[in-house]
Amino acid sequence: MGEMTYAEVQTEMLSALPELKQRYDKEASLPVDWEGRPGQYLVVEFVLNPSLRNELSPGSNPSLRTRIFEFIERMACSQDPEVVNLLAVGIFENLIRHPNQLATAWNYMGPKTQNLARRWARASRHEQYLPPE
Numbered sequence: 001m002g003e004m005t006y007a008e009v010q011t012e013m014l015s016a017l018p019e020l021k022q023r024y025d026k027e028a029s030l031p032v033d034w035e036g037r038p039g040q041y042l043v044v045e046f047v048l049n050p051s052l053r054n055e056l057s058p059g060s061n062p063s064l065r066t067r068i069f070e071f072i073e074r075m076a077c078s079q080d081p082e083v084v085n086l087l088a089v090g091i092f093e094n095l096i097r098h099p100n101q102l103a104t105a106w107n108y109m110g111p112k113t114q115n116l117a118r119r120w121a122r123a124s125r126h127e128q129y130l131p132p133e
Contacts, residue, residue: 003079004080005078005080005082006040006080009044009083010040012071012074013043016067016074017051017064017068017071019064020047020048023046023047023050024043024047027047040086041090044087044091049091051068052068052072052091052105056101056104066108068108069105069110069113072087072113073112073113076112076116077112088119088120092121093120096124096126096130097126097129102129102130102131103131
């Protein structure tokens with residue numbers, strides 16, 4: 001798996017996380033772009049984000065949780081600023097407002113993901129929800 005670009009996020013997500021395909025297909029009524037695919041922000045909001053929140057709940061599948069965070073780390077490592085912004089807005093804008101889920105998530109985040117979460121929390125003045133450094 002190489003560098004992820006903004007245009008590839010959906011394809012990369014469904015390849016890395018085939019379990020999300022059913023939710024993706026269910027959300028097929030999402031507004032689509034000129035290629036007939038839902039926009040990246042809508043896919044993150046209606047497919048990846050609910051799946052992530054579900055996997056941060058007690059009794060969820062730790063294997064899927066780990067793979068979701070591996071995918072998120074790939075997004076955080078992207079050199080494409082649109083991918084990093086998609087991650088910040090699509091995932092962290094919500095996650096940093098839920099301290100219990102953030103604490104669970106923190107244990108699965110890679111270093112780039114943690115760095116991005118810290119920056120986003122500080123920028124949005126929610127740093128009180130971050131785990132101690």
